[in-house]
Amino acid sequence: MKVKGTYKRSDIWLAFWLIIPTLIAIGITAFYPLGQTLYDSFFKWSLRPGFEREFVGFQNYINLFQDPRFLSSLWNTIYFTFFSVVIEFLLGLGTALILNADFKLRGLVRAAVLIPWAIPTAVSSQMWKWMYNDQYGVISIMLYNLGILEEGTPILGTPGMAMAAIIGVDVWKTTPFVALLLLAGLQTIPNELYEAARIDGANIWKQFTSITLPVLRPTIGVTLIFRTLDALRVFDIVYIMTQGSVGTETLAVYNRSLLMDNIFSPRGLFGYGSALSVVIFLIIGIFTLIYIRSLNIKLD
C-alpha cells in the first residue's frame, strides 16, 4: 500500500482494468466451481434424470465422519503425505548440498537428476507397476535374490508393502524437484558468509546450522508447502498402481469413485462426493495456514 502515492491516478485505473480479465477468469474457473461444490454438498443429489434434489444440511458431512471408507482413506492420505514429504525433503536437501558443490560436469549432473521429474506421472506409475510385477518385475526379482522377499510375493498386492512401494515411486519422482528448489535457495547464499565463518573457526556442521539453514528457511517453507499440498491430493500414482486396494485408497481416489463411478446412483451420492471435495479442500487449506504461520512466510 505504501507505493500507492508514487503512482498517478490514471495509472492505477489502467492497472485495475488490466487486471479485470484475470479476476474474471479466476472467478469463473476457481471460485464459481468452488461455490457450486459447497452448495451441492448440502444436498442429497444425483445427476440421474428425475432425481429430486433434497436439502439435507450438514448430514453429508456427519455421514462422512462415520464412513469407515472415508476414515481409512483419510488415514492413508496422511500416512502417504507424512512419509513421502519427510523422505523427499531429507533426500532432496542432501542432493541439493551435493549439487551445490563445485565439481566437473556439474551442469550435466544437475540436468540428469531431473529426469524422473520430467517423466509424466502416469507413465512412470505404469513403468513402476511393471517393475513391481511378481513374475517379471526387475525390483521383485532383485528383492527375491537378496532374500528380502519370499519368491512370488506380489508387492502391490500385499497390505503395507503396497503403500510403501507407492511412497517409493513418489520419492523417486519428486526428490529431484525438491532438490532443485532447495538448490535455487542455496545459490542465494553468498560464499563470503562461509569464508567469514571458516576464518572464525566454525566447522562444517556449525556452518550448516548457523548459515545454511536460517538463510534457506523461506525456501524450505515454500518447498514443504508445495510438496505437502501435492501429496495430500495424490491420485494418479495410486489409481494406476493399485486402484486403491490393500489399504492404499487416498481421499482423491475415494472422491473419484464417488463422483465418477456413482454419479448417476439413485442413492444420491453426488452431494456426498461434493462434501468430500470440500473436506479435502479444507484439509489442504489448514495445512497451508499451519505452514505459513509456523515458518513465518510472507505472501505479499
Next chain:
Amino acid sequence: MKKVVVLFAILTMVLSAFSITITMTAGAVGRELEVLYEQVAMFMEENPDITVNVLPMPNSSTDRHDLYVTYLASGTPDPDVLMLDVIWPAEFAPFLVDLTDDYDYFGLDGFFPGTVASNTVDGRLVAVPWFTDAGILYYRKDLLEKYGYDVPETWDELYTAAKDISAKEGINGFVWQGARYEGLTCDVMEFVHSFGGEIMKDGKVVVDDPEYYDNNLAAITFMNKLILDGASPRGVTTYMEEEARRVFQNGDAVFMRNWPYAWSLANTPESPVAGKVGITVLPKGPAPDGRNSATLGGWNLGINANSSPAEVEASKKLIKFLVSKEQQVYKAVYTGQTPTMVEAYNDPRTIEANDFYPDILDVFVNAEPRPVSPIYNEISREIQVAVHQVLTGQSTPERALDSLARNLKSLVE
C-alpha cells in the same frame, strides 16, 4: 475466387440438408478399431446420406465409463451411438433412446437371449448386443498330456493338476483375475455360481440365505485355497486380464481363466505357446450343487437420448447394419470378437477363422449376467472389496461374507 467460395458454401448447405452426420464411440482393442473403420466405410457406401464419425475410446472400461459420465451428465447430443459395456444399461438407461418397439427391426429373436436380457431395463430395451464375451478356461495341452491328466471338469481336478504340474515344471498353476477391479467380480461370480451359490437374486441380497450361504462360503474358501496352497501364484491378487495373459502366453502357467480375445493372441506365430493351448468351459463346483458357469461380458450399442430425431433414425440404421449377420461374421473373422447372433456361428467363414467356436458355443449361450441394477457399480465394489480382503489375507471367508451381506443390504434396501 469469391464466387467459388459462395458457390461452395451454397453447395455444402444444400448437401447438408439431405445428409446427416452421426458420431459413434468405439474401442481399439486388438484389430477392433481398424475393422470398424472398414465396416463404417461399407455402411456409408450403402447410405450416402449418412456420414459416420468414429470416436476412439480408451481401452479400460472404467476410463470409458468416466468419459460417458461426462458426456451424458452434460446433456451433449454427441456422441449419438454409444458402445456400452454389458453392465452399464441399467445405470445409463435414462440417457438412452427406448428401442423396445424396434425389437423386430433389429431381428433380436435371433440373438442369444442372455445378451438381449442384459440390455433390457424394467422391460425397456435400451441397447442392442454387438459382440459377446464369456469367461473360458485355457489349458496347456502339451503339459496335461505329458503328466497324464485329462482336461479338468471340476475345480478339484483343476486344483490337483495345477498343483502337481506346476511343481514339476517349476511354473505357475492357474492364473486368473484377482486384482480389486471389475474383473474380480466376473471371476467371483463364476466361482460362486459354479459352486451353486448366489449373491443377488431378483434385486434381493441372498448372500447369507441358508439356501446359498454354504455354497458361497465354499466358493470363496476355494478361491483362497488356490492361493494359499500355491495352485495359483500369490500375484493373482494384482492381475487383470493382460497380466494373466502375459504369464500364460509366456509359457509360465498351466491354466488360465480369461475371455476369448486371448485365443488368437496366444496362437500368434511369435507366441511361445502357439499350438499348445486348448480351451474349454470353466470347471464345475463340487456335487450336488456344482455346475459350469461363465460370466457374461460383451459390448452393446445404444443411442444417446439427446440426439435429434433424424440422428436417432440414422443411428438405428447404423446399428442395424453393424449387428446384421453379415457384419457379425465379418467382425468375428477379422477381430475374433464373438457374435451375439446364433446364425453367425453357423457360417463357415466364422468357424474357419475361429475353430474353437463350436466347442464352446454352449458357454456363450449359457453365460450368466452379473446383477442388473442401477447401482451396479456400488454392488460390484462391495463384492470386490470383500473377496480381495480374503485373498490378501486381511479377512476370513466367513467374516468377509458377513460384511458383504450387511453392506449389500444397506445399499439395496
